[in-house]
Amino acid sequence: MxxxxxxxxxxxxxxxxxxxxxxxxxxxxxxxxxxxxxxxxxxxxxxxxxxxxxxxxxxxxxxxxxxxxxxxxxxxxxxxxxxxxxxxxxxxxxxxxxxxxxxxxxxxxxxxxxxxxxxxxxxxxxxxxPGVTSLTACAAQLRRPLTARNDVLTVIPGPLPDADIRRKIEEAQAVAIMKVGRHLTRLKTLLSDMGLLEKAGYVERASLPEQKVHRLIDLETDTAPYFSMILIYKGEEAWTLPPSYSS
Amino acid sequence: MxxxxxxxxxxxxxxxxxxxxxxxxxxxxxxxxxxxxxxxxxxxxxxxxxxxxxxxxxxxxxxxxxxxxxxxxxxxxxxxxxxxxxxxxxxxxxxxxxxxxxxxxxxxxxxxxxxxxxxxxxxxxxxxxPGVTSLTACAAQLRRPLTARNDVLTVIPGPLPDADIRRKIEEAQAVAIMKVGRHLTRLKTLLSDMGLLEKAGYVERASLPEQKVHRLIDLETDTAPYFSMILIYKGEEAWTLPPSYSS
Structure with a gap:
């Protein structure tokens, strides 16, 4: 120097x-x-x-x-x-x-x-x-293991087209859809068509006081903030989501 | 009560x-x-x-x-x-x-x-x-963004069969292969066949004093511990991995 x-x-x-x-x-x-x-x-x-x-x-x-x-x-x-x-x-x-x-x-x-x-x-x-990602923070709030054993996990941005999302969900055991935001209604329709609505959990603003945690099937709103996520549990474990979340 | x-x-x-x-x-x-x-x-x-x-x-x-x-x-x-x-x-x-x-x-x-x-x-x-996962800890050590914009990320357990792993890699922009361990040689051959060897990074024992970080193409061993991971960067960014890592 x-x-x-x-x-x-x-x-x-x-x-x-x-x-x-x-x-x-x-x-x-x-x-x-x-x-x-x-x-x-x-x-x-x-x-x-x-x-x-x-x-x-x-x-x-x-x-x-x-x-x-x-x-x-x-x-x-x-x-x-x-x-x-x-x-x-x-x-x-x-x-x-x-x-x-x-x-x-x-x-x-x-x-x-x-x-x-x-x-x-x-x-x-x-x-x-590195920091804790929203991915595992949302899984913690849904109180179900995200991935186990030899599960494949796919993380999909919500803005992608339906056909892409559908194919990627079919190929994975655990799925996270990020950036749900204004795509919520479209994604709910897609997951309903795929018979996955009851296996999907919804979390917005995970870990904050204003967080919301629901089974997707129970979610009554059609709008979601940018910081929202859908997790889908379709692996060998197929954890059943409890009918109600307290938070 | x-x-x-x-x-x-x-x-x-x-x-x-x-x-x-x-x-x-x-x-x-x-x-x-x-x-x-x-x-x-x-x-x-x-x-x-x-x-x-x-x-x-x-x-x-x-x-x-x-x-x-x-x-x-x-x-x-x-x-x-x-x-x-x-x-x-x-x-x-x-x-x-x-x-x-x-x-x-x-x-x-x-x-x-x-x-x-x-x-x-x-x-x-x-x-x-929730805690920091090895996924983002390894990305931090490889010093390349794991996912950007509307990338799809797929996390694949190394023990899965070659044909499954190949198909899942083809469908994603960013890929993490976990639990590399005794599957290292097989995975290197597969990624070489797919032309992805230079886009793959290898990390073992991320964040520990004994960690190893290499481009997969530079890795000279054929054995890996259970806590090892391969990250593959094939998205739109196609971050070039630097030829050498100091750690």
Missing amino acids: EPDEIMTGTLYGIGLGPGDPELMTLKAHRLIASARVIAYPAPDSGESFARSIASDVIPVGVREIPIVVPMRVDRFPAQEIYDKAAEEIAAVLANGEDVVTLCEGDPFFFGSFMYLFERLSDRFTIEIV | EPDEIMTGTLYGIGLGPGDPELMTLKAHRLIASARVIAYPAPDSGESFARSIASDVIPVGVREIPIVVPMRVDRFPAQEIYDKAAEEIAAVLANGEDVVTLCEGDPFFFGSFMYLFERLSDRFTIEIV
Whole structure:
């Protein structure tokens, strides 16, 4: 290293888990508590979900880089927003400071952290701290084992076409459909056609005070938030979902 | 409640994460630190992996119920061992005490906790604390996003026949093959035939000091431990795995 060369900082992608701050890992807690610069996705109005999970741990006086992504139907953010955020973060890293990025769930499991990763991984050291995913958080709330023995598990984004989803469900023993949101009615119809409505559980906002847990067959609404999931139990165990959930 | 009726205890299934004790959640830490009775799977010789992850947190004087499962090739334990363990745990719960069961990874993600769950869930309150799975821990170590946008992820147990595994890989964008173990050579041949060797990463004992991380194409051994995983990146992103991993 040249005498006047500055060691660049490390970019941390920190999984915060599904929402309950107690489902954060000890490592996430330590890194956030000692952070000097944090970054996180934020909506154009209202609170950042990621920041809210970590809020009790964020030190006073930390520099914050909110990455403001307008809520859009397809949720694939405009590239320019991430270009700009990546350059702001790059400037901090180049100056020798670490940046701790707060990520809902796990950074590499359907997360927006990949948009920073793909812009910065060739220039800077990136460390990923894995987190509890919504996948197992929802299974915990439905109180049925997600996968056992030699089950195949398939995780399917809800926006895919019916024919694709149907074929993938047929091939698996355990199925998670993520990002149910505005696809709820269509997915309920599809699962009803497949005779799977009673084997499907629905969870929204898993582990948060406002979470909802139901058998899909009992769900009376036709609207679901983005953070909602359907789990389907069709393996050899074929766990029966209890008729009522207390939460 | 009758005056002389005892409130039964709660059975906790606690996910400890992939191995690094710092990847335990705050909730797991709290519940283990205040436990009076713990249970955990243990081999017939040597240390329990689950217990070793939590060992610094387990209080002095706690009652321990090791569930000794002989190491067998197929890892599907004899039913009598779990019958006996469940009855020992049931006696504690019936006496009004909680039992904290230590589980590698997540209790409902290919874990042995289901053998207790299926024996006790009709009689006792069971609470699951989800944990970081080996799935995202391995993705973190390979330093490539596991899933993005509308990728389909399929998790396949390594013991399945080649034809099944091939078909499921063809249908997904991201693939995890769990429990590689003695199937390593067969899986390498299959992935080579499919032209996927360079898109596959191999991780064993993720997050532990003795972890190994390689591109599958660079892996020179033909033996793998039970706790090993292959991740295949064939989605739209097609992240190139770097030629060398430092760990």
